[in-house]
Amino acid sequence: MRKVMTGHKAVAEAMRQIEPDVVAVYPITPQSEIAEYYAEYVHDGIVHTELVPVESEHSAMSACVGAAAAGARVMTATASQGLALMVEVLYIAASMRLPIVMALANRALSGPINIHCDHSDAYLARDSGAIQIFCESAQEAYDYMLMAQRVAEHDEVRLPAIVNLDGFTLTHSSQVVEPLPDGVAKKFVGNYKPFYPLLDVDHPATWGPFAMPDYYFELKRAQAAAMEKVPAAFLEVQKHYSKISGRRYAGFVEGYKLDDAERALVVMGSTAGTAKAAVDQLRAKGEKVGLLKVWLFRPFPGKEIAAALAHVERVAVLDRALSFGAMGALYCDLAAAFVHAVHRPTFVNYIYGLGGRDTTVDQLVQVFAELKDAHPDEGLRYIGLRE
Amino acid sequence: MPNIKTLAQREEAQVRFTGGHSLCAGCAEPMVVRTVLNAIPDPVVVANATGCLEVATSRYPGTAWNVPWIHVAFENAAAVIAGVEAAYKALVRAGKLDRRIRFVAFAGDGGTYDIGLQALSGALERGHDFLYVCINNEAYMNTGVQRSSATPRCASATTAPVGKAIPGKPQDRKDITEIVVAHYVPYVAQAAVSNLIDLANKVERAVNYEGPKFLNVLTTCPLGWRTPRDSAIQQAKLAVETRYWPLYEVAEGRYKITYKPKKEVPVEEWLKTQGRFRHLFRSPDGEALIAEFQAAVDRYWDELLRKEQCLSGGEEKTG
Numbered sequence: 001m002r003k004v005m006t007g008h009k010a011v012a013e014a015m016r017q018i019e020p021d022v023v024a025v026y027p028i029t030p031q032s033e034i035a036e037y038y039a040e041y042v043h044d045g046i047v048h049t050e051l052v053p054v055e056s057e058h059s060a061m062s063a064c065v066g067a068a069a070a071g072a073r074v075m076t077a078t079a080s081q082g083l084a085l086m087v088e089v090l091y092i093a094a095s096m097r098l099p100i101v102m103a104l105a106n107r108a109l110s111g112p113i114n115i116h117c118d119h120s121d122a123y124l125a126r127d128s129g130a131i132q133i134f135c136e137s138a139q140e141a142y143d144y145m146l147m148a149q150r151v152a153e154h155d156e157v158r159l160p161a162i163v164n165l166d167g168f169t170l171t172h173s174s175q176v177v178e179p180l181p182d183g184v185a186k187k188f189v190g191n192y193k194p195f196y197p198l199l200d201v202d203h204p205a206t207w208g209p210f211a212m213p214d215y216y217f218e219l220k221r222a223q224a225a226a227m228e229k230v231p232a233a234f235l236e237v238q239k240h241y242s243k244i245s246g247r248r249y250a251g252f253v254e255g256y257k258l259d260d261a262e263r264a265l266v267v268m269g270s271t272a273g274t275a276k277a278a279v280d281q282l283r284a285k286g287e288k289v290g291l292l293k294v295w296l297f298r299p300f301p302g303k304e305i306a307a308a309l310a311h312v313e314r315v316a317v318l319d320r321a322l323s324f325g326a327m328g329a330l331y332c333d334l335a336a337a338f339v340h341a342v343h344r345p346t347f348v349n350y351i352y353g354l355g356g357r358d359t360t361v362d363q364l365v366q367v368f369a370e371l372k373d374a375h376p377d378e379g380l381r382y383i384g385l386r387e
Numbered sequence: 388m389p390n391i392k393t394l395a396q397r398e399e400a401q402v403r404f405t406g407g408h409s410l411c412a413g414c415a416e417p418m419v420v421r422t423v424l425n426a427i428p429d430p431v432v433v434a435n436a437t438g439c440l441e442v443a444t445s446r447y448p449g450t451a452w453n454v455p456w457i458h459v460a461f462e463n464a465a466a467v468i469a470g471v472e473a474a475y476k477a478l479v480r481a482g483k484l485d486r487r488i489r490f491v492a493f494a495g496d497g498g499t500y501d502i503g504l505q506a507l508s509g510a511l512e513r514g515h516d517f518l519y520v521c522i523n524n525e526a527y528m529n530t531g532v533q534r535s536s537a538t539p540r541c542a543s544a545t546t547a548p549v550g551k552a553i554p555g556k557p558q559d560r561k562d563i564t565e566i567v568v569a570h571y572v573p574y575v576a577q578a579a580v581s582n583l584i585d586l587a588n589k590v591e592r593a594v595n596y597e598g599p600k601f602l603n604v605l606t607t608c609p610l611g612w613r614t615p616r617d618s619a620i621q622q623a624k625l626a627v628e629t630r631y632w633p634l635y636e637v638a639e640g641r642y643k644i645t646y647k648p649k650k651e652v653p654v655e656e657w658l659k660t661q662g663r664f665r666h667l668f669r670s671p672d673g674e675a676l677i678a679e680f681q682a683a684v685d686r687y688w689d690e691l692l693r694k695e696q697c698l699s700g701g702e703e704k705t706g
Contacts (some may be wrong), residue, residue: 021477025469050477052469055509060467062506065459066434072477074470092459119509136592198455198471199478199487201430208458210442219447 007170012037014145017185021072024063061089071197080107094129099152116356252301261290278364302337352383397425413616426590436464436498464508496537524608576636581623613662
């Protein structure tokens, strides 16, 4: 049934249906409503979840790790500074192969302090070992919360997963969302199967040992191998989900009017919607433009992106965070994906939307115009910045 | 109530923490760990903060732990064990588990007094059912004897050295035991590795209570205190006898000093045996500093006696 709800409510609905054993969460704008909705479910007795209202995000992720290692299905949610505080433990969660799923209401990192959207928080956790998925809409946020659970818990994967949704733009705006019926969602997610749980006291396991130079490297390589299993699991889960939901999810990226495009934007998150409007406007004038929206940011699907953009002549990569002293992170990943390609489009890197700065259709139309004669060696460009 | 024989029998009955770890010769930590774990008849799950105990007992691919054990980071042992306990509650409620399991966190004084204080306070306030054991050796011993907020005034530490201008640590130690008492949890106690029966007793009493329990156990570090390797028990014993480290408990708000030294031993007797206080006996200012140290010990002891006097009434819950 189609309903009007905010991105937060969509995420909370997915969490209610997943009904994890433990939710450890700490409030932060613009994530707080997820914590509030879930506390309501717990206090109304709708879910059996043990809610741990921790005193910080550091403890949120720490309690998640303890609970997940104990053998429970575990979820959390945060934003910005909260993720920054969690990051230490997020790395450890990934190294322990714990499938903790979290919603990240993307918000700019301080300073200056700001509560609005950009992707600096997600980029901070880029190398943490967590799977990262970006969503364009509340519907996608709902859908990917369910799918992330399955990907994270996949036998060969067992890694934490972050579902990114743009703070305020998606979290607080009402959109039409079609959740699955409870029974269908629950069946899709299935039962949780813990590995070597601490609570199996008859088979004591040592979690989080100390590894010296004689083993650390091999252990990290094994962790990388788990990440390498994500793409196949992701496609498998998408296929299953498409079947039960009737919504098409196929691939790590989604092309929009890309097949014959000469110029294209690459973007993650809600700005994909704005970009689609810009593409439509220019297509109406006969310009061959398109969009590539990235769903899966970690692991980065370089090969697939290179294939999807192989025929495009000029590409603008939009990063919603600065990587000070370097080009944008998405741009760098893309550039690396093309380094061995025979045909390389001309790439330009734009930084946009920092701290919640609006990005408009007109601005993206302008980007397409600039792209016509852009030179690859120009360095960073900025959208909507007063200089 | 256990005696030495029962402690030995428990050790033979089940080995929850084995030898072969790489803790220093003369380190008192294994005695604390064994005594605590053996005093709990139910199965236990242990969370361990980063520190000597953790690094020396879990070097991959070996382990000294024969109970489920988890280490995550330095500052979060309380939050980690809270998560384990939350998982336990949820799984019991869901009918997936029906055994009584106990939850124990071990952390050093750095991981408790300093970097782990917030996570500890949060877990205490939320009321998780767990026993938190601070293995207190009064400095960051694992990283090379840096000062912590448990380090006593005047002690020499590598980040509070005895310099020409400042003789060791200029500040008093923090009273974490009373900070925990202020959380109104059911059981809080101080113990010492020298008094293992007292420690075992306290663990037995602690686990009778539902909710957070806290033990602050003075645990000699011969390396950091600069004392002979065979002196760990003697050192802790002197700390107790000089009343520097009172053995007491606060059970449901009732104070009880569990051991009262029969004669007054000056704290100097304890200080003079340790390299970390050596400068007090070699400098002209030392005498005054020792007198101040003694005054602080006396003040603390008197305060504790008064607390015991005022807050001891009522029937004690027995297990």
